[in-house]
Amino acid sequence: GAGVSQTPSNKVTEKGKYVELRCDPISGHTALYWYRQSLGQGPEFLIYFQGTGAADDSGLPNDRFFAVRPEGSVSTLKIQRTERGDSAVYLCASSPPERSTGELFFGEGSRLTVL
Template sequence: GAGVSQTPSNKVTEKGKYVELRCDPISGHTALYWYRQSLGQGPEFLIYFQGTGAADDSGLPNDRFFAVRPEGSVSTLKIQRTERGDSAVYLCASSLGGYFTDTQYFGPGTRLTVL
């Protein structure tokens, strides 16, 4: 079946602009995660949804970052007033939603470049 998909694959924007990044999880996966990966580093957790609600948003760096998942499937990560330091690859993952050995499967990521 289809894996996690993310659009766009690349996004270039100017400092101060607003961007939206989209994630389509694996069908049937109730849990969805957003991570951010800087060059040469491992992914860093941003936010986790169980169904429609954000179960843990402790990784969001500040209030410019917001994510939604209104129908419990597709999720959108929104970044307001982008800064050059926001440049990174934004990864989405999904899982079945249990706790024990709940494997997270990642999408290809969206590379965001803020000029």
């Protein structure tokens, strides 16, 4: 597909479980971003990858959250010991090497519900 693809689109899990959310960016995009959108709020920055490395992970809320991008393309956001407060829509975005400042291409998000 032409856009950013995120899977699963919906995930329901129980408190304490481990969750992985996957992001497939637009082909050729070198930068990748994760944001989190809680109910009634705007997206909140989590982490930014330039290539394979995390250039800025200052938005990750705590050490239960971790993200990887081993080959510089697909990224996985990993959440350990999920808590009810982790319930949100997790958004992935990408941008090309010649990125136009601030123009991020977003996926439709993965909705996580922690019971």
